[in-house]
Amino acid sequence: GAVVSQHPSWVICKSGTSVKIECRSLDFQATTMFWYRQFPKQSLMLMATSNEGSKATYEQGVEKDKFLINHASLTLSTLTVTSAHPEDSSFYICSARARLAVNTGELFFGEGSRLTVL
């Protein structure tokens, strides 16, 4: 099956530093990748949609200067949390849509990255 790898799985950083999270589709080309944020015991909140080679589309209320998304290739997207603060602590999950699954909308999810900002 399609595999999406997310790294790191957990990270602890000091307030004010930047953290980069990688999302890779290991055995398929991802036309689109999505980044979600999940607060404890809540559903996933879509942050942004990124298509390879173009700028990400951010959801309303998500600061694009704080959450930088790069989708440089069909297998890699990165989320950089800039100048992180404790309120940015959360579980971040990426997902990827394969070319073959475009019409069904099926997504493949990474394992998630837990960010803790001290």
Place this chain on the structure above:
Amino acid sequence: AQSVTQLDSHVSVSEGTPVLLRCNYSSSYSPSLFWYVQHPNKGLQLLLKYTSAATLVKGINGFEAEFKKSETSFHLTKPSAHMSDAAEYFCVVSLGFQKLVFGTGTRLLVSP
């Protein structure tokens, strides 16, 4: 606009008894529907999907769901719960290129 409602935030069952997780959707067109499972601190794993083929969909780990257009429902069932089924379950709706819309999730608790 499309939306999905998961009627129960928590469902508790005993091991070996049936599981029913309810989901109702709202969509102007024929949607694609999915059930995903999330174990603690993990990403989401696809259990099954409905994409306008057979209305009774069989998934992994003995789960299945039936698409009922007349009731706008896509309930998830399993004949016999196992301890390892304890997790968070999300019902999701999609219209092709459009974004997925997630339900609020149902936490399944399985007691010995």
